[in-house]
Amino acid sequence: MKNELIKPQGLIKNANRRQFLKTGSLSVAAAGLIMVGCKDVEEINPMPPMGDGVMLGSGDIGILNYAYALEQLEAAFYGAVIQGGYFANASAEEKTIMGDLEKHERAHKEFFKAALGDAAIADLEVDFSAINFGDRMSVLNAAKTFEDLGVAAYNGAGQYIENVDYLLIAGKIVSVEARHAAAIRDLLNPGSADFAGDDLIDENGLERTLNFSQVLTAASAYVTTPIDFSQLPS
Amino acid sequence: MNLLKLLDKMCPETNSPEEKDMFFSRREAFRQFGDMSKKVAMAAVPLGILSALPKVAKADTASLIGVLNFALTLEHLEYRYYQMGIESGVIDGADSAIFMKIRDHELAHVNFLTEVVGNVLGGTPVAEPDFDFTAGGNFMPFEDYGQFLALSQAFEDTGVRAYKGQAGNVMENDVVLTAALSIHSVEARHASMVRRLRTKKGQDDVKGWITNGSNGTLPAATQAIYAGEENVSHGGVNVVDLTGIDAGAVSEGWDEPLNKDQVLGIASLFLA
Numbered sequence: 001m002k003n004e005l006i007k008p009q010g011l012i013k014n015a016n017r018r019q020f021l022k023t024g025s026l027s028v029a030a031a032g033l034i035m036v037g038c039k040d041v042e043e044i045n046p047m048p049p050m051g052d053g054v055m056l057g058s059g060d061i062g063i064l065n066y067a068y069a070l071e072q073l074e075a076a077f078y079g080a081v082i083q084g085g086y087f088a089n090a091s092a093e094e095k096t097i098m099g100d101l102e103k104h105e106r107a108h109k110e111f112f113k114a115a116l117g118d119a120a121i122a123d124l125e126v127d128f129s130a131i132n133f134g135d136r137m138s139v140l141n142a143a144k145t146f147e148d149l150g151v152a153a154y155n156g157a158g159q160y161i162e163n164v165d166y167l168l169i170a171g172k173i174v175s176v177e178a179r180h181a182a183a184i185r186d187l188l189n190p191g192s193a194d195f196a197g198d199d200l201i202d203e204n205g206l207e208r209t210l211n212f213s214q215v216l217t218a219a220s221a222y223v224t225t226p227i228d229f230s231q232l233p234s
Numbered sequence: 235m236n237l238l239k240l241l242d243k244m245c246p247e248t249n250s251p252e253e254k255d256m257f258f259s260r261r262e263a264f265r266q267f268g269d270m271s272k273k274v275a276m277a278a279v280p281l282g283i284l285s286a287l288p289k290v291a292k293a294d295t296a297s298l299i300g301v302l303n304f305a306l307t308l309e310h311l312e313y314r315y316y317q318m319g320i321e322s323g324v325i326d327g328a329d330s331a332i333f334m335k336i337r338d339h340e341l342a343h344v345n346f347l348t349e350v351v352g353n354v355l356g357g358t359p360v361a362e363p364d365f366d367f368t369a370g371g372n373f374m375p376f377e378d379y380g381q382f383l384a385l386s387q388a389f390e391d392t393g394v395r396a397y398k399g400q401a402g403n404v405m406e407n408d409v410v411l412t413a414a415l416s417i418h419s420v421e422a423r424h425a426s427m428v429r430r431l432r433t434k435k436g437q438d439d440v441k442g443w444i445t446n447g448s449n450g451t452l453p454a455a456t457q458a459i460y461a462g463e464e465n466v467s468h469g470g471v472n473v474v475d476l477t478g479i480d481a482g483a484v485s486e487g488w489d490e491p492l493n494k495d496q497v498l499g500i501a502s503l504f505l506a
Contacts, residue, residue, distance in 0.1 A: 100441065103479050104487035110477045115469050155415045158401070159408035167405055169468055171398045171418070172488040176443055178422035179489075183430060183442040191328055193335035196423040205342030206416035207423075 053226030054121040060163050062232045065121045066212060067170065068112035069227060070153055073219055074146050075109040076126045078102035081143070084133025094136075094187060101143070101180055108173055124225040140188050147181035148200060149210070149218055150174075156209035160233040178207075298410055299357035301400050304494055305414070306347040308396055310362040311501060312389050313340035315375075318367065319386075322376035329431065336386075336424050343417055350413070364506035369455070383432045388456045390425035391444065392492070392500050395459070397421060399491035422489070443486040458500055462490045 056065040078101050081087055087098055113120050132138040154174035161167045182195040200208045210218075212229050220227075316337035319325055325333050348359040367375050367385065375382040397418035404410045426442035432450075433440055440450040447464040449456045466474045466484040473484045492500075 096441070100443065100483060100486060103483040104443070107473050107477050107479050107484050107487045111468060111471055111473050114471050114476050151419050155412065155419055158405075158415045159412050161405070164402040164405060165469065167401055168398070168491065169488075171401045171415070172468065172490065174415070174419055175394050175398065175422035175489040176487055178419040179426035179442045182423035182426035186427060186430065191331065193331045195332070195427040196335060196339065196420055201339065201420055203342060204346040205339040205420060206346070206413060207419045209412060209416060 053228055054124070055228045056121060056232060057119065058231035059233065060161055060166050061116070061119050062229070063157050063161055064112060064116055064166065065119070066157060066215075066229065066232065067154070067173070068109065068116060068120060069124060069223070070150055070215070070219065071105060071109040071112055072124045073126060073223055074105040074150060075102075076124075077128065077131075077142065077146055077222075078105050080128055080131075080133055081139055084139070086134055086136050086139045090136070097183055097187070104176060104180070121227075122225075124223050124227075126222055127224050128222060130221070137188075140184055143184045144181065144188060145218075147177055147184055148208075149215060150177040151181055152200075152208045152210040153215040155207060156211050156215070294406060295355050295357070298404060298407060299351055299355050301403050302347050302351050302355070302410070303357070303360040304497075305397065305400065305417070306344065306351065306360050307363065308393055308497070308501065309340055309343040309347060310360075311365060311504060312393065313337065313344050314362065314365055315367055315385070315389060316340055318376055319382050324376050324379050324382050326379060332427060332431065333386075336427075339420055339424070343420075346413070346417075350410070365504050366506040367504055369503045372453075372455070380432075380435075380437050383428060383435070383437065384452050384456075387425065387428045387432060387440075388452060388459055388500075390421055390428055392459050392497060393421040394418060394425055394489055395492040396494075396497040398489060399493050399497070401491075441486070444489065445482050446485050455503065456500075458496065462492075465490055 054065075054069075056062045056069070078098065081098050082102050087095065090098065128142075131142045151174055154170050154177065158167060158170060158174075161170060185194045185197065186192075188194065202208075212232050212234075216227055216229055316333055320330075320333060320337055351357045351359040367373065373381050373385060375385045397414055401411065401414060401418075404414055429438075429440045430442045432438045438450040438452075440448070444460060444463045447457075447460045447462065449460045452459075464481075464485050465488065466472060466481050468488060473479070473487070474481050477484070
């Protein structure tokens with residue numbers, strides 16, 4: 001069962017999507033023009049795995065591990081939330097929300113672990129010492145950070161996914177992360193426009209995207225395990 | 235994201251060196267006209283440049299135009315709905331910041347998609363249809379705030395499913411895919427907000443996320459919007475069996491797509 005999702009074919013690049021580059025880049029270079037954005041994803045980074053960290057890997061497997069890393073972080077966070085003093089004394093509405101988010105993120109995490117099978121990275125070590133789990137504002141602000149980060153991460157990674165089935169799975173999850181993010185933001189500032197605030201959404205109505213490096217740098221404030229993402233597509 | 239960046243990242247899908255050279259040189263020429271998102275001097279752009287762009291990867295471009303015009307139709311519907319709602323005065327004053335923001339986003343989406351279809355892809359942006367938000371006299375959303383909220387939830391949840399269903403159809407173009415994903419998550423934020431607002435007002439018991447395939451207290455005509463949301467298996471993995479987490483919570487954790495025909499079937503209820 002767990003091998004159904006990850007098929008070897010998923011690792012094979014979609015030739016049509018990138019094939020023009022093989023000759024196209026020569027042509028463009030000859031014309032003296034700068035080619036922006038039309039990059040090949042086949043670059044091989046020779047950086048070796050880190051001794052005490054995890055290596056996400058390359059291609060779609062690498063991106064699924066990237067998602068798995070973020071879901072591990074979120075699941076660990078909400079696992080700590082529901083054990084903490086804020087949750088014990090929270091309103092009925094907030095208890096329901098936090099309880100739901102704990103289950104959703106745990107389900108996401110376990111799903112990715114099963115789907116990746118032998119290719120899954122190890123469990124990450126987290127450090128939530130900067131979060132006061134007895135304090136409502138501390139917990140909600142951390143939740144806001146994690147949920148907004150998750151949405152931006154999935155939105156930014158989508159373009160690198162080669163397998164349409166994986167893209168759909170990521171799409172099914174990212175909208176739920178966005179639903180979470182909006183709810184948390186509304187708890188922090190009820191009745192305002194912050195649920196979809198201008199800090200995240202631009203004048204075209206498009207939500208922020210973040211690249212692998214930006215996301216993992218932000219996450220590194222809470223994840224102590226080194227994460228090598230050097231083989232992810234770019 | 236501005237449209238020049240979008241243009242920058244579009245890549246010619248052709249093996250002909252001549253066509254590639256033309257693409258990149260035309261793009262450079264196009265660039266000189268400035269930021270299209272600010273509508274600078276669009277009338278002055280030579281027609282030859284606009285017509286040259288879609289010549290590259292014509293089949294792919296036609297497909298993208300089709301998908302984006304489908305999305306644009308939905309954005310027209312949403313924008314007009316919120317604009318009429320705001321103008322009607324039906325919205326509670328305490329909630330006006332929420333619906334002004336949603337209205338602004340839908341208008342931005344209309345403008346963005348219109349620009350991309352018309353000025354980047356060289357297609358014809360779909361015109362705004364005539365809408366009947368009473369659905370043939372069945373609803374009074376601009377007189378009854380509860381009904382306004384109910385239809386708002388219906389439109390937002392439909393929008394999320396519609397964009398999700400099209401992701402695979404635009405994945406060959408990285409920039410269009412990223413833009414679509416970046417609209418998709420905004421629609422999901424709207425949906426979460428409106429759903430929770432309805433429950434806060436005692437009109438429903440829905441949460442920000444969709445439990446099983448439930449449409450809560452929405453009219454029966456909306457059931458198609460939630461059909462299939464009860465799914466708990468992804469990529470061949472039954473997540474309830476895997477985790478022991480209840481099926482309701484697992485169903486909440488994944489949103490499901492709708493295809494174009496399913497979405498148009500829903501939207502057609504509101505076409506005049």
